[in-house]
Amino acid sequence: MEQLKTIGRELAIGSHGGWGQSKEFLDLVKSIGEARSKAEEDRIILREVESLRRRIAEPDVPRRKMKEYIIRLVYAEMLGHDASFGYIHAVKMTHDDALPLKRTGYLAVTLFLSEDHDLIILIVNTIQKDLRSDNYLVVCAALAAVCKLINEETIPAVLPQVVELLTHPKEAVRKKAVMALHRFYQRSPASVSHLVSNFRKRLCDNDPGVMGATLCPLFDLICADVNSYKDLVISFVGILKQVAERRLPKTYDYHQMAAPFIQIKLLKILALLGNGDKQASGHMYNVLGDIFRKCEQSSNIGNAVLYESICCVSSIHPNAKLLEAAAEATSKFLKSDSHNLKYMGVDALGRLIRINPDIAEEHQLAVIDCLEDPDDTLKRKTFELLYKMTKSTNVEVIVGRMIEYMINISDNHYKTEIASRCVELAEQFAPTNEWFIQTMNKVFEHAGDLVNVRVAHNLMRLIAEGFGEDDEGAESQLRSSAVDSYLRILGEPKLPSLFLQVICWVLGEYGTADGKYPSAYIIGKLCDVTEALLCDDTVKAYAISAILKICAFEIAEGRKVEMLPECQSLIDELSTSHSTDLQQRAYELQALLCLESRAVESVMPLDASCEDIEIDKNLTFLKDFVQQSIENGATPYIPESERSGMSNVSNFKSQYQHEASSHMLRFEAYELPRPSPAHVIPQVSVPTPIADLFPVPETTCNSETSQASKLPSVAGASSAAHGIKLHLDGVQRRWGRPTYSSSSGPSSTTSTEKTTNGVTHIDGVGSQSRDKLNESRRQQPEVSAEKQKLAASLFGGSAGKTEKKATSTQRAPKGNTRNAERPGAARSRSPETSKEKAAPSVPDLLDLGEPNPTSTTIVDPFKQLEGLVGPTPMPSPLDNSVKTSGFETPDLMAAAYTDLPPSGSSSGSLSSTTRDMYSVDKTSNTATSVPSIKKGPFPQDSLRKDARARQVGVTPTGNNPNLFKDLLG
Amino acid sequence: MIHFVLLISRQGKVRLTKWYSPYSQKERTKVIRELSGLILARGPKLCNFVEWRGYKVVYRRYASLYFCMCIDADDNELEILEIIHHFVEILDRYFGSVCELDLIFNFHKAYYILDEILIAGELQESSKKTVARLIAAQDSLVEAAKEQASSVSNMIAQVTK
Helix, strand or coil: CHHHHHHHHHHHHHHHCCCCCCHHHHHHHHHHHHCCCHHHHHHHHHHHHHHHHHHHCCCCCCHHHHHHHHHHHHHHHHCCCCCHHHHHHHHHHHCCCCHHHHHHHHHHHHHHCCCCCCCHHHHHHHHHHHHCCCCHHHHHHHHHHHHHHCCCCCHHHHHHHHHHHCCCCCHHHHHHHHHHHHHHHHHCHHHHHHHHHHHHHHHCCCCHHHHHHHHHHHHHHHHHCCHHHHHHHHHHHHHHHHHHCCCCCHHHCECCECCHHHHHHHHHHHHHHHECCHHHHHHHHHHHHHHHHHCCCCCHHHHHHHHHHHHHHHHECCCHHHHHHHHHHHHHHHHCCCHHHHHHHHHHHHHHCCCCHHHHHHHHHHHHHHHHCCCHHHHHHHHHHHHHCCCCCCHHHHHHHHHHHHHCCCCHHHHHHHHHHHHHHHHHHCCCHHHHHHHHHHHHHHHHHHCCHHHHHHHHHHHHHCCCCCCHHHHHHHHHHHHHHHHHHCCCCCCCHHHHHHHHHHHHHHCCCCCCCCHHHHHHHHHHHHHCCCCCHHHHHHHHHHHHHHHHHHHHCCCCCCCCHHHHHHHHHHHCCCCHHHHHHHHHHHHHHCCCHHHHHHHCCCCCCCCCCCCCCCCHHHHHHHHHHHHCCCCCCCCHHHCCCCCCHHHHHHHHHHHHHHCCCCCCCCCCCCCCCHHHCHHHCCCCCHHHHCCCHHHHHHHHHHCCCHHHHHHCCCCHHHHHHHHHHHHHHCCCCCCCCCCHHHHHHHCCCCCCCCCCCCCCCHHHHHHHHHHHHHHHHHHHHHHHHHHHHHHCCCHHHHHHHHHHHCCCCHHHHHHHHHHHHHHHHCCCHHHHHHHHHCCCCCCCCCCCHHHHCCCCHHHHHHHHHCCCCCCHHHHHHCCCCHHHHHHHHHHHHHHCCHHHHHHHHHHHHHHHHHHHHHHCCHHHHCHHHHHCHHHHHHHHHHHHHHHHCCCCCCCCCCCCCCCCC | CEEEEEEEECCCCEEEEEECCCCCHHHHHHHHHHHHHHHHCCCCCCCCEEEECCEEEEEEEECCEEEEEEECCCCCHHHHHHHHHHHHHHHHHHHCCCCHHHHHHCHHHHHHHHHHHEECCEECCCCHHHHHHHHHHHHHHHHHHHHHCCHHHHHHHHHHC
């Protein structure tokens, strides 16, 4: 009886919707669709998960029912909820003999499990069995699972079978086997290295799909090792030629292009093979020229191929003719209205200027345009281009722009990138030291916590060493200007920790050097730093060391140091700090204050940060002490390498790791157990404390660079003064390796480069370039004013401006948007009448080669209804024009959505469309189901037409332009 | 390489997700939240690409649905845009004028189709016909299996077809 009921329900749904799922599932999806908030959605799903957990565990769930449960689990997981309790059931389902269930099982496990999941081991056996199946669909399903689930450990279990499948009679199987092998290669190159020749063989497969798939692994292999594949250049060129000449079956055509995806892959491969190889490149010139000639620029895919060709041309050995073609294509991209193409154009330009910087010249304006564009993506790409074309002549403008942009973004990832680029450029091309320091200050101030520590060390090094000039005066001027700027900056709240470290160090070293500021003032400032809210231990350590240095310099000069009360309290605080490093620094300062001036001078010489300090790695000064201890009966030191046993923890660990890594899953029978190694037992001997008493030389070497405080503890016994000395060199070592190339700065300043670049055409100093930039910017408004004038003369009113505003915000009042849009759309078409003519003649994107006169009137109901949901109906002429100016559709829809009452914005649209979809789509009962249809004659009409078209049997597959209309125009 | 495929609605609801690189469930939620905030806020005339965490996300809007694919920084964005369209065209052909509801209620079928187009983050088949043929072969087997089952479910299968 119960069964009959469910059948009845299912039948009802069948006639109603026809999605083939149970009522429960439909209800679930519907209620999710109607959920008004994420919290509500979560509640519904949690309830669903609970009920599934209960039901799935019941004994004897019918298989069909189980299949649905699994699909519902996939749904829950997709929405971000944990469905791990059901994984095992999905795994079980893969064991099923019936293909539909097996397929669902495989789908679920590929979605649920990651490659390191414990359950994978339970699937390997099934996969092995299925790979041997007679039914190629079963094999395909298994191979898809292989690609997702087989990890390094389980590769050997399926590898022989996958290799066998490379010669399977069905091309679908061969193709998937190639992809599976490719995946194995990505996971563990060593496991398939002996099988590489198979890829070469598959390249000659007579099915283009298999050949195309083979290009993926070959691309990776060539990336890793170009030289072993040079012999394939001619084959690749040959294939590309054939593809371009349309020798492949028609089914591989895509929007009138011959197998464009295969072309792109081949072009990528050729770019690798031809890079820096004149001979190989020579083979490619002809076919590349053909592609440039044949490529259709009106379609997106044509441009994709064109872009790839530009990349290829800029990568291989240069050829003048091809470069010309590439430059021409690039300029078309840059001049295009589409942001996408502009983006690609900027990228392509960045590639071409590496070969010929002159190309950028004619695109200055376009590049400036992109830089000013409200689109962040485009802006970032343009910054990337600018970064590539920076020279000493334009560095100030470019870095200035970059910093300005950097200040206003919140995306930490990109901020880090652009900050490090600023630093790199500044280090490479800085015109003056002053500018460099100012720039670095800005970078640190706004992105301090995101910059690499190395950068801070380089800055300190630069201030200490100058730019390598021997001019003492310039150096001290540089330092005092740095000190001035830092004292000023210290007044600002919330400075990044790294920047504070730099400031403290510089103030400590050079704060009092020029006698401009009294020591008490600097010390007071440093004390303020430590009192700041967010001051961390490292900054405190830097600050106290800086105070120590200033005191030392004062004492060495013979002046009396007055201890400021806040400084004294700082010392007191730090000497009881939890950090031993801080404690030590505080005690050192106290000890130093008691020393006489001569001793202090030798401990802390003035401006000695650049001097090299020799480190005695053998610790010869400890010899006497060691000798004495041995005489007193201490155990002599045994070097680490000669030690055996437990005390060597690291060794023990590495051995363990070694065992773990060599441990592999075995898929054959067990061997006889090996006798356990005998040396394990002595390892558990008594640990010796020697290592603690006498540090191993290696350890000392490491600590000298990393931790300043470790050294004194080593040498602590010998003398306090020595301890301080060692401590000092720890501070210096913090700079890290000498990475800064100090010579490049000034040398490049002197060379005036005549070459032009994209932003500005400059050959002088920064101020001039800035003028030029302003000039070129001034030209900008003129151009847009011209555009506006044209629009105004054609349509009246200042259409251009309103349109821009409306589209960018999307929340503008409906009427405004519409009014602004129509002229805007028309305007964008009108200047280029040729383009307008071209657009309708280009077959529509979904028009798959079977033109149908009714195609324009069939409007997808879903889309229509979206228009109807809004209070204002779409004006019909606009709707017809969608075909040529597709980009305005989103706005209409956006407006429709925003105009909805806020409470029902999501639920209303979905539920109403759900209902309407049922009726319109399946029963063609339009008049009753759409209540708001009276608003205009047009939607009704089109719906009726649509319904009629469906009744007549016109397949909507090919002629349904509106839903998937290319919205990009 | 494609790292993941996301389908999100204009309201930020997830319609389909496919991950080709390892992401934990927690990361996935974060990624979806981050990206839907980023992409849904973008205006209609802007680029269809977003730079994100050193990767690029290519998205394309169809009616109220956003198709997003995350790729490496050096991949060809326009190509990915067309791969998305390729996928959509196949969906359209399979469902017969596809709409969001088809994908909502039949998301597992959308997964099957996606699996025939992309595998391990690479485009495996660029011929629409081949994909359609394979899917049809699989479906016919499903149908055959259904018919073998009891007569009642056979009836249901026919009605729901």
